[in-house]
Amino acid sequence: MAIIQVEHLSFAYTTDLEPVKVLDDINLEIDKGEAFALMGPTGAGKSTLCLALNGIIPHLVNGTMDGRVLVDGIDTRDTYPAALSQTVGIIHQDPDSQLFCPSVEEEVAFGLENAGLARQEITERIDWALRVVRMDAYRKSSPARLSGGQKQRVAIACSLALLPKVLVLDEPTSSLDPAGQAEVYEAVERLRRERQVTLVLVGTDAEHSAAYTAHMAFLIAGKIIALGEPQKLLADKQLVTLAGVYPPQMMELAWELNSRCQTSYNWLHMGQAESDLRARLQDPRSHG
Amino acid sequence: MSFAYDLFQNGDSWLYRLDPRVKLLASICGSALLLSCRNFWLVLVALLLILAILLSAGISRATLGSTLRILVPVMVMIVLFTALFTPVEGTRLFQFWIVTCTTGSLLLGITLGLRIAALAYVILAWLYTTDQSALTRSLVALGLPHPWGLTLAIALRHIPLLAATFRQISDAQQARALELSRGSLLHKARAFIPITVAMIINSLRTAEALSRALVSRGFGAPIQRTIWRPLKMRAADWVWLAMILVSTVVGLIARYAFGFGIDNWFLFS
Numbered sequence: 001m002a003i004i005q006v007e008h009l010s011f012a013y014t015t016d017l018e019p020v021k022v023l024d025d026i027n028l029e030i031d032k033g034e035a036f037a038l039m040g041p042t043g044a045g046k047s048t049l050c051l052a053l054n055g056i057i058p059h060l061v062n063g064t065m066d067g068r069v070l071v072d073g074i075d076t077r078d079t080y081p082a083a084l085s086q087t088v089g090i091i092h093q094d095p096d097s098q099l100f101c102p103s104v105e106e107e108v109a110f111g112l113e114n115a116g117l118a119r120q121e122i123t124e125r126i127d128w129a130l131r132v133v134r135m136d137a138y139r140k141s142s143p144a145r146l147s148g149g150q151k152q153r154v155a156i157a158c159s160l161a162l163l164p165k166v167l168v169l170d171e172p173t174s175s176l177d178p179a180g181q182a183e184v185y186e187a188v189e190r191l192r193r194e195r196q197v198t199l200v201l202v203g204t205d206a207e208h209s210a211a212y213t214a215h216m217a218f219l220i221a222g223k224i225i226a227l228g229e230p231q232k233l234l235a236d237k238q239l240v241t242l243a244g245v246y247p248p249q250m251m252e253l254a255w256e257l258n259s260r261c262q263t264s265y266n267w268l269h270m271g272q273a274e275s276d277l278r279a280r281l282q283d284p285r286s287h288g
Numbered sequence: 289m290s291f292a293y294d295l296f297q298n299g300d301s302w303l304y305r306l307d308p309r310v311k312l313l314a315s316i317c318g319s320a321l322l323l324s325c326r327n328f329w330l331v332l333v334a335l336l337l338i339l340a341i342l343l344s345a346g347i348s349r350a351t352l353g354s355t356l357r358i359l360v361p362v363m364v365m366i367v368l369f370t371a372l373f374t375p376v377e378g379t380r381l382f383q384f385w386i387v388t389c390t391t392g393s394l395l396l397g398i399t400l401g402l403r404i405a406a407l408a409y410v411i412l413a414w415l416y417t418t419d420q421s422a423l424t425r426s427l428v429a430l431g432l433p434h435p436w437g438l439t440l441a442i443a444l445r446h447i448p449l450l451a452a453t454f455r456q457i458s459d460a461q462q463a464r465a466l467e468l469s470r471g472s473l474l475h476k477a478r479a480f481i482p483i484t485v486a487m488i489i490n491s492l493r494t495a496e497a498l499s500r501a502l503v504s505r506g507f508g509a510p511i512q513r514t515i516w517r518p519l520k521m522r523a524a525d526w527v528w529l530a531m532i533l534v535s536t537v538v539g540l541i542a543r544y545a546f547g548f549g550i551d552n553w554f555l556f557s
Binding site: 051054056060080081082083085086089090092094097098099100101102103106109110111112113114115116117118119122123142158159162 | 296298419420421442494497498499500501503504505506507508509510511512513514515516517
């Protein structure tokens with residue numbers, strides 16, 4: 001059952017010169033509890049689509065929107081984004097711009113206070129959210145003094161504490177080192193498994209998202225040019241290059257081997273490569 | 289962009305534990321007393337007292353020093369302008385064209401310069417020791433609507449961030465051959481235009497990102513907001529409140545009924 005339905009969504013930013021069309025007739029359905037990856041180059045309209053998912057577009061951004069977005073049956077055109085905060089949580093690219101409280105626990109409490117929850121429930125949710133993202137040891141720390149990965153995990157805890165049904169992560173690891181990236185992806189995947197939270201992972205690098213998501217879409221110049229399983233989409237080198245997406249390293253290796261050795265490997269991660277190569281070593285005639 | 293720049297200094301001393309509403313009232317009363325006084329000795333004692341309070345509260349000398357470095361140019365300008373352009377009785381030190389400097393005008397200038405430093409530290413005592421959420425809660429508890437309180441608290445917190453951004457952009461522009469230290473005053477003023485433009489764009493972007501983050505976390509939702517940790521006055525807070533109010537009333541009566549602190553040099557005129 002689809003929890004996100006995007007129907008014929010188009011959006012153009014209003015500027016002094018002429019409207020700039022960023023999204024062009026987007027149609028998308030994402031099922032409840034699914035992890036979905038939206039990939040594309042810079043300027044493709046990914047962040048704009050994210051803003052449309054929690055109602056910031058059309059309520060807080062100047063522009064013209066056509067079509068509609070339904071999240072858990074709620075039409076975002078009729079609901080103010082603040083009221084949608086308990087349905088859709090959004091983690092923006094820059095964690096610094098999302099954190100403004102003096103301590104980690106107060107950062108998480110901010111959204112819960114806005115939701116009008118009782119004090120005891122706020123305390124319980126803070127404890128739970130910080131435990132899930134493994135930041136409970138830093139609850140009294142100032143967010144400004146945390147590492148990039150820790151900040152992003154606090155930002156996730158802030159959204160998570162509101163118990164949203166959908167979590168949108170707009171390039172959540174773009175400013176993080178590999179260890180920080182792994183921290184964030186592990187935290188959100190654990191959430192999806194344990195709480196059935198629907199994940200929308202947005203970015204240009206498919207290294208991590210391909211391993212965690214069931215479906216993937218390529219967005220170029222405001223249009224979805226391909227939609228399907230990551231394994232199938234990423235195997236198409238021409239399409240991946242056209243979409244400006246960084247493929248997983250194992251997939252690049254598979255492309256190289258396929259072109260040099262006339263094989264047909266298709267790997268997203270080390271495990272797949274290992275089993276194929278073991279089979280090949282035992283039986284050199286396998287895969288071609 | 290990092291949000292690490294903050295007026296609030298981490299700590300856990302007696303001043304930190306004081307209710308933020310009492311601290312706000314202390315800042316207001318302290319400012320009122322200082323503004324009503326122009327006696328050199330009283331202003332000097334007030335400045336030393338506030339510095340002693342800040343040091344006893346655990347605010348580092350480095351923090352106080354860095355604030356003083358920002359204040360010194362303002363203090364020097366106040367001393368110069370007052371000494372040169374405010375006619376006050378006293379021994380004439382020098383005269384040039386329409387400018388006359390006397391011992392009285394110089395003393396008044398020094399007093400006003402010290403007073404601006406004391407005023408800054410009185411207000412900073414509140415900001416150094418009150419974190420943003422306590423700041424917002426205290427303003428809201430005093431009757432300000434929550435969005436206003438939060439906006440004011442975030443704005444106060446971001447003053448040092450703006451200064452840091454200015455420095456960052458200025459360094460980047462100078463690395464790209466922007467000349468700020470040479471040339472005429474007009475040339476220097478022009479050189480600041482690209483920095484100012486970049487800073488305005490940067491500030492607008494930060495404000496936009498912050499507003500989206502606030503809304504995404506339910507700020508402005510049509511729901512009655514709760515407060516996770518409401519402020520509570522303790523016995524010590526009531527004692528401080530009483531002391532502050534009594535001192536302010538006594539100080540203002542002494543000033544306006546008995547002329548205490550009007551003269552620049554003598555305590556009673």
